Amino acid sequence: MTDKISVLVYTRNESNNITDCLASARLLTDSLIVIDMESTDDTAAIAKKQGAQVFSFPYKRYVEPARKFGISKANTGWVFILDADERITAELAAEIIKTINSPTSYNRPASPAGGQPITFFQVPRKNIFGHKKWLKYGGWWPDYQTRLIDKRHFRDWPNQIHSTPVIQGAQGCLTNPLLHYFHGNLQEMVNKTINFENIESDLLFQADKPVGKLTFFRKFLGELWRRLFKLQGYRDGAIGIIESIYQAYSKTITYLYLYEKKKNRPLRPVS
Numbered sequence: 001m002t003d004k005i006s007v008l009v010y011t012r013n014e015s016n017n018i019t020d021c022l023a024s025a026r027l028l029t030d031s032l033i034v035i036d037m038e039s040t041d042d043t044a045a046i047a048k049k050q051g052a053q054v055f056s057f058p059y060k061r062y063v064e065p066a067r068k069f070g071i072s073k074a075n076t077g078w079v080f081i082l083d084a085d086e087r088i089t090a091e092l093a094a095e096i097i098k099t100i101n102s103p104t105s106y107n108r109p110a111s112p113a114g115g116q117p118i119t120f121f122q123v124p125r126k127n128i129f130g131h132k133k134w135l136k137y138g139g140w141w142p143d144y145q146t147r148l149i150d151k152r153h154f155r156d157w158p159n160q161i162h163s164t165p166v167i168q169g170a171q172g173c174l175t176n177p178l179l180h181y182f183h184g185n186l187q188e189m190v191n192k193t194i195n196f197e198n199i200e201s202d203l204l205f206q207a208d209k210p211v212g213k214l215t216f217f218r219k220f221l222g223e224l225w226r227r228l229f230k231l232q233g234y235r236d237g238a239i240g241i242i243e244s245i246y247q248a249y250s251k252t253i254t255y256l257y258l259y260e261k262k263k264n265r266p267l268r269p270v271s
Helices: 018-025 043-049 064-072 090-100 103-107 186-206 213-230 233-262
Strands: 005-011 032-036 053-056 078-083 118-123 125-129 145-150 154-156 170-173 178-182
Touching: 005 018, 005 043, 005 064, 018 032, 018 043, 018 078, 032 043, 032 064, 043 053, 064 078, 090 145, 186 233, 213 233
Parallel strands: 005 032, 005 078, 032 053, 118 170, 125 178
Antiparallel strands: 078 145, 118 145
């Protein structure tokens, strides 16, 4: 473990995940910070019992607005960003410790000709469907995420969904992966789709993206072909095929929402 880094965990009703998440984070450091977005379960209480500092942040439909706030709460030079359904492995923790303690790693220029030092790192992420199947195809691997950041060079994290941090310096890449236990069950998958695709459709609506009835078929078939065949999702077996179909469905839902908004028809709540 090292005292040079804090792990920041972002939560919203994650009582089933938070204990294992924090246990994995403790492989890296004892400086654990939980940013809880007004959970209605006992997530915050469990986190405090596990020895984490817990800060409350107003509930948003997605996590990006809380990212910058969380980083501001860390008193260490480095931070590692973690979601409650993700796990740090012993191998990844060892690589991070070696990286942030190595002057040659930190000061290595971005190119042979010189340039800025490496001040943030992307981490490959293993997306594991339902705690059982690691998806290697269909665009799911290596799924690099910017997670290890030198706070001294951090500048901003835009509030938009799926935004990336603004950091002064050059990017590096770690080798050992982060584990992501996503899509625990179909109900959870559908709930997330309803939330995220509604947000995506808002962005498309603001950008005045055109949409027609044929768009639904185009988007579904295009995403299905891309995931299942071009990116070889079928090679992950039945789960890979299901996930490819589901991603095509999710893309279609985005444009169905957009179509409704452009037609000025209120969206009926999903029960």
